[in-house]
Amino acid sequence: MSALVLAAVLAATPVTLEDARARSRENVQALTALLQVSSAEQDVRIARSSLLPQLRFQTGANLDYNGPQRYTDIVAVDGGFERQVIDVPESLIPSFGLSVTLQQSIYDRAVWARLSQSGAQLEAQRGEAFEQQDTSELEGIQRFYALFRSQATILVLQKNVERSEQQLERARALFQAGRVGKAEELSAQVNLGNDRIAVVSRQSQLATDQTRLAAWLAMPGAEVVEAVDPGVLNQPAAPAPALDQALETARTRRPLLMALRERLRAAELQESIARAGYLPRLTLQGTYSRGGPNADIVFTQPKLQNSVSGGVGLSWDIFNGFSTQAQARRAEYQSRVAELNLQQNERELEGSVRQAHVTLQAQITSTELAEANRKAASDALSLAEERFNAGVSSTLEVRDAQLKLTQAELTLLENRINVEIARFGLMRAMGTLAPGEAK
Known part of the structure; x- marks a missing residue:
């Protein structure tokens, strides 16, 4: 690890995955949604006040x-x-x-209906707040893993630098022993320089990912943060849940559906409010x-x-120019709109769950293939190094095997992290990101 990278790591503020999830549920967007819930609670109190004595x-x-x-x-x-x-x-x-x-x-029938309607709107606002918290949490998870990916990528590139340093030492030793030409040593030296440049170039992306995560977690944007290893790279990917189970869970747990159902109930109660004009x-x-x-x-x-x-x-409004009838009809139309909106979102939810499920399965399969590729690339590099040490191959052959191993390691890293992101994406679609909350 270079001195620059080491200094940055030592000065960084560690952030675990759980920290990122918890803080994301309390970021600006999530807190704004909770304030809307508090506002809706006051609307319930206002509606209830009409039933109490007025002094x-x-x-x-x-x-x-x-x-x-x-x-x-x-x-x-x-x-x-x-x-x-x-x-x-x-x-x-x-x-x-x-x-x-x-x-x-x-x-006064309208007063009681308004109280019920404000309660439905409060529950809808709560559902929307849960939905926003889940959205904020998933974004925090994605930003956390983006930073962890940059950190892990730098480590992979640094391992490649170490391999290039070892190759340069072997080429220099074989040249001094008269077994290879000077060109092999120079070629190994150029390869090492290019690998070091790749590590330094990655620092810009690392800084970008640090800034995005810190800002999302309501930390100072200039603060240097470090994503603590969640330990997924050394663990096999868990299988995806059954699609039928995921769909059933989404229908009962997804906050968005809860909010839309309450919006529909509020629209239906608006019909009661409008028809109250017929009553004394x-x-x-x-x-x-x-x-x-x-x-x-x-x-x-x-x-x-x-x-x-x-x-x-x-x-008692015996006749008001058909105003009550018009208001009742308008409320019926709005109720139908809310019903259609709920039905459309239920269909879209099923599609998003299926898409997230397929994505997770595809990433798990890709990770298994990437692991097999990495093992084959590692064996190929070992063989190329043995041939070079025996003097029957060139630095070019070793370099080719080395690059293929590095690419295989980066591909495995990318796919393994994508598995976790896809898994949390499926949890988000199912409404199970925060299982401790009553939804």
């Missing part, structure tokens, strides 16, 4: 000014009547009052009030100025 207190003071007035009136004078002009001086008339009003809804509404109201021209009388003498009223009100 209102009101107080105030008024001052009426009347300017000078003149008018005529008929008055009795000495047993008769005559019209006289009467002047009224300007006046200031104060008035004070307070009141407490209690109102309680006794029956019954309310109970009581008012206690005090009023008078003097603040002292109104606010300090409780035996005076008291007034209490109460009653039951029934309101």
